[in-house]
Amino acid sequence: MIAQTLRAVAQRSRSFVFPHGSCRMLHSGMAVNFSKAYDYDGKTKVTIFNTETDLGLMITGYSQYGFRLNNDMVLIGPISVFPRSVLSWNVNTFEDINEESLSLFPTLDPKIDVLIIGIGDQSPSPPLSKRIIEFMKKHKINVEVLRTEQACATFNFLNAENRMVACALIPPLHISYNENDILQTKLKQKELYETD
Incomplete structure:
Protein backbone atom coordinates (compact mmCIF):
# COMPACT_ATOMS: atom_id res chain seq x y z
CA MET A 1 0.00 0.00 0.00
CA ILE A 2 2.77 2.45 0.94
CA ALA A 3 4.75 1.62 -2.19
CA GLN A 4 1.67 2.25 -4.36
CA THR A 5 1.05 5.58 -2.65
CA LEU A 6 4.69 6.63 -3.13
CA ARG A 7 4.56 5.68 -6.82
CA ALA A 8 1.36 7.71 -7.24
CA VAL A 9 2.89 10.74 -5.47
CA ALA A 10 6.06 10.43 -7.56
CA GLN A 11 4.10 10.24 -10.80
CA ARG A 12 1.92 13.24 -9.89
CA SER A 13 4.88 15.37 -8.85
CA ARG A 14 7.04 14.37 -11.82
CA SER A 15 5.48 16.51 -14.53
CA PHE A 16 5.13 20.25 -14.69
CA VAL A 17 4.14 22.66 -17.45
CA PHE A 18 5.27 26.25 -17.73
CA PRO A 19 2.41 28.77 -17.39
CA HIS A 20 0.10 28.90 -20.42
CA GLY A 21 1.63 25.66 -21.75
CA SER A 22 4.32 27.60 -23.61
CA CYS A 23 7.22 25.23 -22.96
CA ARG A 24 7.82 21.51 -22.80
CA MET A 25 7.22 19.29 -19.84
CA LEU A 26 9.60 19.27 -16.92
CA HIS A 27 10.83 16.29 -14.93
CA SER A 28 11.59 16.52 -11.26
CA GLY A 29 14.48 15.27 -9.23
CA MET A 30 12.47 14.05 -6.27
CA ALA A 31 13.77 13.02 -2.88
CA VAL A 32 11.52 11.51 -0.23
CA ASN A 33 12.05 11.70 3.54
CA PHE A 34 11.09 8.52 5.35
CA SER A 35 12.23 9.68 8.79
CA LYS A 36 9.51 9.53 11.40
CA ALA A 37 7.41 7.67 8.86
CA TYR A 38 5.20 6.15 11.53
CA ASP A 39 3.62 8.46 14.13
CA TYR A 40 1.89 5.68 16.17
CA ASP A 41 -1.60 6.75 15.06
CA GLY A 42 -1.79 4.25 12.22
CA LYS A 43 -0.77 6.77 9.55
CA THR A 44 2.33 6.86 7.42
CA LYS A 45 3.86 10.25 6.65
CA VAL A 46 5.91 11.05 3.54
CA THR A 47 7.62 14.37 2.86
CA ILE A 48 8.60 15.33 -0.68
CA PHE A 49 11.66 17.55 -0.20
CA ASN A 50 11.44 19.58 -3.37
CA THR A 51 8.02 20.96 -2.40
CA GLU A 52 9.23 22.28 0.97
CA THR A 53 10.33 25.91 0.76
CA ASP A 54 11.70 26.09 4.32
CA LEU A 55 14.49 23.61 3.43
CA GLY A 56 16.05 26.08 0.97
CA LEU A 57 16.04 26.02 -2.79
CA MET A 58 15.22 22.75 -4.51
CA ILE A 59 15.04 21.93 -8.21
CA THR A 60 11.55 20.75 -9.07
CA GLY A 61 11.98 20.41 -12.82
CA TYR A 62 14.02 20.99 -15.92
CA SER A 63 13.56 21.31 -19.66
CA GLN A 64 15.78 22.01 -22.67
CA TYR A 65 15.44 25.70 -21.83
CA GLY A 66 16.16 25.84 -18.13
CA PHE A 67 15.05 24.92 -14.63
CA ARG A 68 12.16 25.39 -12.22
CA LEU A 69 12.74 25.83 -8.49
CA ASN A 70 10.46 25.06 -5.55
CA ASN A 71 9.70 28.79 -5.15
CA ASP A 72 8.10 28.69 -8.66
CA MET A 73 11.00 30.61 -10.19
CA VAL A 74 11.84 29.57 -13.75
CA SER A 101 34.17 28.12 -15.25
CA LEU A 102 34.55 26.40 -11.86
CA SER A 103 36.62 29.18 -10.25
CA LEU A 104 33.67 30.53 -8.22
CA PHE A 105 33.17 27.38 -6.16
CA PRO A 106 36.56 27.27 -4.34
CA THR A 107 36.21 30.96 -3.38
CA LEU A 108 32.90 30.57 -1.53
CA ASP A 109 32.73 31.23 2.17
CA PRO A 110 31.55 29.15 3.96
CA LYS A 111 33.33 26.49 1.92
CA ILE A 112 31.15 23.93 0.20
CA ASP A 113 31.71 20.21 0.88
CA VAL A 114 30.23 18.88 -2.35
CA LEU A 115 29.86 20.25 -5.87
CA ILE A 116 27.42 18.42 -8.10
CA ILE A 117 27.80 19.06 -11.82
CA GLY A 118 24.91 18.21 -14.13
CA ILE A 119 26.16 17.94 -17.70
CA GLY A 120 22.84 17.73 -19.54
CA ASP A 121 21.89 14.43 -21.12
CA GLN A 122 25.47 13.51 -22.07
CA SER A 123 27.27 10.68 -20.28
CA PRO A 124 30.19 11.94 -18.20
CA SER A 125 33.42 11.44 -20.12
CA PRO A 126 36.41 10.19 -18.10
CA PRO A 127 38.90 12.90 -19.24
CA LEU A 128 36.46 15.70 -18.36
CA SER A 129 35.53 14.15 -15.03
CA LYS A 130 39.17 13.49 -14.14
CA ARG A 131 40.23 17.08 -14.93
CA ILE A 132 37.37 18.55 -12.87
CA ILE A 133 37.96 16.22 -9.93
CA GLU A 134 41.69 17.01 -9.85
CA PHE A 135 41.01 20.76 -9.92
CA MET A 136 38.44 20.60 -7.13
CA LYS A 137 40.54 18.15 -5.08
CA LYS A 138 43.23 20.87 -4.83
CA HIS A 139 40.59 22.95 -3.03
CA LYS A 140 39.33 20.02 -0.89
CA ILE A 141 35.88 19.95 -2.49
CA ASN A 142 34.22 16.66 -3.41
CA VAL A 143 32.76 16.53 -6.92
CA GLU A 144 30.06 14.43 -8.59
CA VAL A 145 29.73 14.69 -12.38
CA LEU A 146 26.29 13.37 -13.35
CA ARG A 147 23.58 13.70 -15.96
CA THR A 148 21.31 16.65 -15.12
CA GLU A 149 18.38 14.51 -13.94
CA GLN A 150 20.51 12.69 -11.38
CA ALA A 151 22.32 15.91 -10.41
CA CYS A 152 19.01 17.61 -9.56
CA ALA A 153 17.89 14.73 -7.35
CA THR A 154 21.28 14.50 -5.62
CA PHE A 155 21.37 18.24 -4.94
CA ASN A 156 17.82 18.19 -3.51
CA PHE A 157 18.66 15.29 -1.20
CA LEU A 158 21.94 16.76 0.09
CA ASN A 159 20.41 20.21 0.51
CA ALA A 160 17.53 18.75 2.54
CA GLU A 161 20.15 17.18 4.83
CA ASN A 162 21.65 20.67 5.39
CA ARG A 163 24.93 19.76 3.72
CA MET A 164 27.17 22.51 2.35
CA VAL A 165 26.39 21.72 -1.29
CA ALA A 166 26.33 23.54 -4.61
CA CYS A 167 25.08 22.40 -7.99
CA ALA A 168 26.14 23.54 -11.46
CA LEU A 169 23.62 22.51 -14.10
CA ILE A 170 23.42 22.49 -17.88
CA PRO A 171 19.96 21.88 -19.39
CA PRO A 172 19.75 18.66 -21.43
CA LEU A 173 19.47 18.79 -25.22
CA HIS A 174 16.90 15.98 -25.35
CA ILE A 175 14.19 14.89 -22.94
CA SER A 176 12.59 11.48 -23.18
CA TYR A 177 8.88 11.23 -22.52
CA ASN A 178 6.83 8.31 -21.32
CA GLU A 179 3.08 7.73 -21.56
CA ASN A 180 2.49 9.10 -18.08
CA ASP A 181 4.30 12.36 -18.92
CA ILE A 182 2.05 12.88 -21.95
CA LEU A 183 -1.10 12.08 -19.96
CA GLN A 184 -0.09 14.42 -17.12
CA THR A 185 0.62 17.24 -19.59
CA LYS A 186 -2.79 16.82 -21.23
CA LEU A 187 -4.51 16.86 -17.84
CA LYS A 188 -2.55 19.96 -16.77
CA GLN A 189 -3.39 21.75 -20.03
CA LYS A 190 -7.05 20.85 -19.61
CA GLU A 191 -6.91 22.31 -16.08
CA LEU A 192 -5.29 25.52 -17.37
CA TYR A 193 -7.84 26.10 -20.09
CA GLU A 194 -11.03 25.16 -18.22
CA THR A 195 -13.31 28.09 -17.47
CA ASP A 196 -15.91 28.38 -14.77
Missing part, protein backbone atom coordinates in the same frame (compact mmCIF):
# COMPACT_ATOMS: atom_id res chain seq x y z
CA LEU A 75 15.47 30.09 -14.80
CA ILE A 76 16.68 29.97 -18.39
CA GLY A 77 20.01 28.38 -19.36
CA PRO A 78 22.82 26.88 -17.28
CA ILE A 79 22.69 27.78 -13.58
CA SER A 80 24.59 27.38 -10.33
CA VAL A 81 22.31 26.57 -7.41
CA PHE A 82 23.19 27.02 -3.76
CA PRO A 83 21.04 26.28 -0.70
CA ARG A 84 19.63 29.85 -0.62
CA SER A 85 20.61 31.46 -3.94
CA VAL A 86 21.00 30.92 -7.68
CA LEU A 87 23.42 32.35 -10.24
CA SER A 88 23.68 32.08 -13.99
CA TRP A 89 26.55 29.81 -15.04
CA ASN A 90 28.54 30.96 -18.06
CA VAL A 91 28.87 27.68 -20.01
CA ASN A 92 27.02 26.36 -23.05
CA THR A 93 28.00 22.69 -23.14
CA PHE A 94 29.92 20.29 -20.95
CA GLU A 95 33.03 20.95 -23.09
CA ASP A 96 33.04 24.51 -21.66
CA ILE A 97 33.55 23.21 -18.12
CA ASN A 98 37.09 24.00 -17.06
CA GLU A 99 39.04 25.55 -14.22
CA GLU A 100 37.86 29.04 -15.17
Whole structure:
Protein backbone atom coordinates (compact mmCIF):
# COMPACT_ATOMS: atom_id res chain seq x y z
CA MET A 1 0.00 0.00 0.00
CA ILE A 2 2.77 2.45 0.94
CA ALA A 3 4.75 1.62 -2.19
CA GLN A 4 1.67 2.25 -4.36
CA THR A 5 1.05 5.58 -2.65
CA LEU A 6 4.69 6.63 -3.13
CA ARG A 7 4.56 5.68 -6.82
CA ALA A 8 1.36 7.71 -7.24
CA VAL A 9 2.89 10.74 -5.47
CA ALA A 10 6.06 10.43 -7.56
CA GLN A 11 4.10 10.24 -10.80
CA ARG A 12 1.92 13.24 -9.89
CA SER A 13 4.88 15.37 -8.85
CA ARG A 14 7.04 14.37 -11.82
CA SER A 15 5.48 16.51 -14.53
CA PHE A 16 5.13 20.25 -14.69
CA VAL A 17 4.14 22.66 -17.45
CA PHE A 18 5.27 26.25 -17.73
CA PRO A 19 2.41 28.77 -17.39
CA HIS A 20 0.10 28.90 -20.42
CA GLY A 21 1.63 25.66 -21.75
CA SER A 22 4.32 27.60 -23.61
CA CYS A 23 7.22 25.23 -22.96
CA ARG A 24 7.82 21.51 -22.80
CA MET A 25 7.22 19.29 -19.84
CA LEU A 26 9.60 19.27 -16.92
CA HIS A 27 10.83 16.29 -14.93
CA SER A 28 11.59 16.52 -11.26
CA GLY A 29 14.48 15.27 -9.23
CA MET A 30 12.47 14.05 -6.27
CA ALA A 31 13.77 13.02 -2.88
CA VAL A 32 11.52 11.51 -0.23
CA ASN A 33 12.05 11.70 3.54
CA PHE A 34 11.09 8.52 5.35
CA SER A 35 12.23 9.68 8.79
CA LYS A 36 9.51 9.53 11.40
CA ALA A 37 7.41 7.67 8.86
CA TYR A 38 5.20 6.15 11.53
CA ASP A 39 3.62 8.46 14.13
CA TYR A 40 1.89 5.68 16.17
CA ASP A 41 -1.60 6.75 15.06
CA GLY A 42 -1.79 4.25 12.22
CA LYS A 43 -0.77 6.77 9.55
CA THR A 44 2.33 6.86 7.42
CA LYS A 45 3.86 10.25 6.65
CA VAL A 46 5.91 11.05 3.54
CA THR A 47 7.62 14.37 2.86
CA ILE A 48 8.60 15.33 -0.68
CA PHE A 49 11.66 17.55 -0.20
CA ASN A 50 11.44 19.58 -3.37
CA THR A 51 8.02 20.96 -2.40
CA GLU A 52 9.23 22.28 0.97
CA THR A 53 10.33 25.91 0.76
CA ASP A 54 11.70 26.09 4.32
CA LEU A 55 14.49 23.61 3.43
CA GLY A 56 16.05 26.08 0.97
CA LEU A 57 16.04 26.02 -2.79
CA MET A 58 15.22 22.75 -4.51
CA ILE A 59 15.04 21.93 -8.21
CA THR A 60 11.55 20.75 -9.07
CA GLY A 61 11.98 20.41 -12.82
CA TYR A 62 14.02 20.99 -15.92
CA SER A 63 13.56 21.31 -19.66
CA GLN A 64 15.78 22.01 -22.67
CA TYR A 65 15.44 25.70 -21.83
CA GLY A 66 16.16 25.84 -18.13
CA PHE A 67 15.05 24.92 -14.63
CA ARG A 68 12.16 25.39 -12.22
CA LEU A 69 12.74 25.83 -8.49
CA ASN A 70 10.46 25.06 -5.55
CA ASN A 71 9.70 28.79 -5.15
CA ASP A 72 8.10 28.69 -8.66
CA MET A 73 11.00 30.61 -10.19
CA VAL A 74 11.84 29.57 -13.75
CA LEU A 75 15.47 30.09 -14.80
CA ILE A 76 16.68 29.97 -18.39
CA GLY A 77 20.01 28.38 -19.36
CA PRO A 78 22.82 26.88 -17.28
CA ILE A 79 22.69 27.78 -13.58
CA SER A 80 24.59 27.38 -10.33
CA VAL A 81 22.31 26.57 -7.41
CA PHE A 82 23.19 27.02 -3.76
CA PRO A 83 21.04 26.28 -0.70
CA ARG A 84 19.63 29.85 -0.62
CA SER A 85 20.61 31.46 -3.94
CA VAL A 86 21.00 30.92 -7.68
CA LEU A 87 23.42 32.35 -10.24
CA SER A 88 23.68 32.08 -13.99
CA TRP A 89 26.55 29.81 -15.04
CA ASN A 90 28.54 30.96 -18.06
CA VAL A 91 28.87 27.68 -20.01
CA ASN A 92 27.02 26.36 -23.05
CA THR A 93 28.00 22.69 -23.14
CA PHE A 94 29.92 20.29 -20.95
CA GLU A 95 33.03 20.95 -23.09
CA ASP A 96 33.04 24.51 -21.66
CA ILE A 97 33.55 23.21 -18.12
CA ASN A 98 37.09 24.00 -17.06
CA GLU A 99 39.04 25.55 -14.22
CA GLU A 100 37.86 29.04 -15.17
CA SER A 101 34.17 28.12 -15.25
CA LEU A 102 34.55 26.40 -11.86
CA SER A 103 36.62 29.18 -10.25
CA LEU A 104 33.67 30.53 -8.22
CA PHE A 105 33.17 27.38 -6.16
CA PRO A 106 36.56 27.27 -4.34
CA THR A 107 36.21 30.96 -3.38
CA LEU A 108 32.90 30.57 -1.53
CA ASP A 109 32.73 31.23 2.17
CA PRO A 110 31.55 29.15 3.96
CA LYS A 111 33.33 26.49 1.92
CA ILE A 112 31.15 23.93 0.20
CA ASP A 113 31.71 20.21 0.88
CA VAL A 114 30.23 18.88 -2.35
CA LEU A 115 29.86 20.25 -5.87
CA ILE A 116 27.42 18.42 -8.10
CA ILE A 117 27.80 19.06 -11.82
CA GLY A 118 24.91 18.21 -14.13
CA ILE A 119 26.16 17.94 -17.70
CA GLY A 120 22.84 17.73 -19.54
CA ASP A 121 21.89 14.43 -21.12
CA GLN A 122 25.47 13.51 -22.07
CA SER A 123 27.27 10.68 -20.28
CA PRO A 124 30.19 11.94 -18.20
CA SER A 125 33.42 11.44 -20.12
CA PRO A 126 36.41 10.19 -18.10
CA PRO A 127 38.90 12.90 -19.24
CA LEU A 128 36.46 15.70 -18.36
CA SER A 129 35.53 14.15 -15.03
CA LYS A 130 39.17 13.49 -14.14
CA ARG A 131 40.23 17.08 -14.93
CA ILE A 132 37.37 18.55 -12.87
CA ILE A 133 37.96 16.22 -9.93
CA GLU A 134 41.69 17.01 -9.85
CA PHE A 135 41.01 20.76 -9.92
CA MET A 136 38.44 20.60 -7.13
CA LYS A 137 40.54 18.15 -5.08
CA LYS A 138 43.23 20.87 -4.83
CA HIS A 139 40.59 22.95 -3.03
CA LYS A 140 39.33 20.02 -0.89
CA ILE A 141 35.88 19.95 -2.49
CA ASN A 142 34.22 16.66 -3.41
CA VAL A 143 32.76 16.53 -6.92
CA GLU A 144 30.06 14.43 -8.59
CA VAL A 145 29.73 14.69 -12.38
CA LEU A 146 26.29 13.37 -13.35
CA ARG A 147 23.58 13.70 -15.96
CA THR A 148 21.31 16.65 -15.12
CA GLU A 149 18.38 14.51 -13.94
CA GLN A 150 20.51 12.69 -11.38
CA ALA A 151 22.32 15.91 -10.41
CA CYS A 152 19.01 17.61 -9.56
CA ALA A 153 17.89 14.73 -7.35
CA THR A 154 21.28 14.50 -5.62
CA PHE A 155 21.37 18.24 -4.94
CA ASN A 156 17.82 18.19 -3.51
CA PHE A 157 18.66 15.29 -1.20
CA LEU A 158 21.94 16.76 0.09
CA ASN A 159 20.41 20.21 0.51
CA ALA A 160 17.53 18.75 2.54
CA GLU A 161 20.15 17.18 4.83
CA ASN A 162 21.65 20.67 5.39
CA ARG A 163 24.93 19.76 3.72
CA MET A 164 27.17 22.51 2.35
CA VAL A 165 26.39 21.72 -1.29
CA ALA A 166 26.33 23.54 -4.61
CA CYS A 167 25.08 22.40 -7.99
CA ALA A 168 26.14 23.54 -11.46
CA LEU A 169 23.62 22.51 -14.10
CA ILE A 170 23.42 22.49 -17.88
CA PRO A 171 19.96 21.88 -19.39
CA PRO A 172 19.75 18.66 -21.43
CA LEU A 173 19.47 18.79 -25.22
CA HIS A 174 16.90 15.98 -25.35
CA ILE A 175 14.19 14.89 -22.94
CA SER A 176 12.59 11.48 -23.18
CA TYR A 177 8.88 11.23 -22.52
CA ASN A 178 6.83 8.31 -21.32
CA GLU A 179 3.08 7.73 -21.56
CA ASN A 180 2.49 9.10 -18.08
CA ASP A 181 4.30 12.36 -18.92
CA ILE A 182 2.05 12.88 -21.95
CA LEU A 183 -1.10 12.08 -19.96
CA GLN A 184 -0.09 14.42 -17.12
CA THR A 185 0.62 17.24 -19.59
CA LYS A 186 -2.79 16.82 -21.23
CA LEU A 187 -4.51 16.86 -17.84
CA LYS A 188 -2.55 19.96 -16.77
CA GLN A 189 -3.39 21.75 -20.03
CA LYS A 190 -7.05 20.85 -19.61
CA GLU A 191 -6.91 22.31 -16.08
CA LEU A 192 -5.29 25.52 -17.37
CA TYR A 193 -7.84 26.10 -20.09
CA GLU A 194 -11.03 25.16 -18.22
CA THR A 195 -13.31 28.09 -17.47
CA ASP A 196 -15.91 28.38 -14.77
